Amino acid sequence: MKTNAENKRKLIFDEEGLKLLAQRLKQLRSEKKITQEELAYRSELTLSQIARIETVKINPTVSTMFRIAKALDVKITELFDFESIGTTPTSKER
Amino acid sequence: MKTNAENKRKLIFDEEGLKLLAQRLKQLRSEKKITQEELAYRSELTLSQIARIETVKINPTVSTMFRIAKALDVKITELFDFESIGTTPTSKER
DNA sequence: GTAATTTATAGCACAAATGCTATAACATTA
DNA sequence: TAATGTTATAGCATTTGTGCTATAAATTAC
Secondary structure (H helix, E strand, O other), X not given: OOOHHXXXXXXXXXXXXXXXXXXXXXXXXXXOOOOHHHHHHHHOOOHHHHHHHHOOOOOOEHHXXXXXHHHHOOOHXXXXXXXXXXXXXXOOOO | OOOHHHHOOOOOOOOHHHXXXXXXXXXXXXXXXXXXXXXXXXXXXXXXXXXHHHOOOOOOEHHHXXXXXXXXXXXXXXXXXXXXXXXXXXXXXX
């Protein structure tokens, strides 16, 4: 019988950016009103993979994100467009 | 004795986006005048990993790119900013 | 031109991403 | 509340990313 800790993979990425990415993906997907399954189909990924990304279970590869962006018909930068708020103090940054 | 083909890993990503990303990374790195080694140090990645990314030998993970962006002191979107020319005609695009 | 620096390769070990399949949990609606 | 649709989990097999170490190749400085 495994403990909870043992049940989890050791994940070493620990990126809060991945949470933001997941949020952004969910947002874009719901804006476009498509299901995870549909997105999986369009991106030629699997449903489980889309779900794992949105629930921050994994640290996806760059080409996976390219596929998703293409499937969503957005630029890759749009998928990552959440750091634009609060990184460079150039603009007044809310 | 292995043939050339056998010597190569089967790579399934085949993303031309990764080539662009590699170019962009090289560009940013040389603009900032830092070596691969210095970037590796700052991003807490290895030299070999930086080299593999710049020579498109691998398909890096998202969190690896976050680390690199941070080490270069640019927004993650800047690292992916090569599709911005010619995807959405909405804004006047720089 | 040779020494020093920088970049590219290589192989190994290990952790993790991905596909596949099945199922559970949750939400929506008839 | 059932049925249907959607999202989340789970385990396994396989491929691949990453660190580590060493070395080769290329570039730059002297």
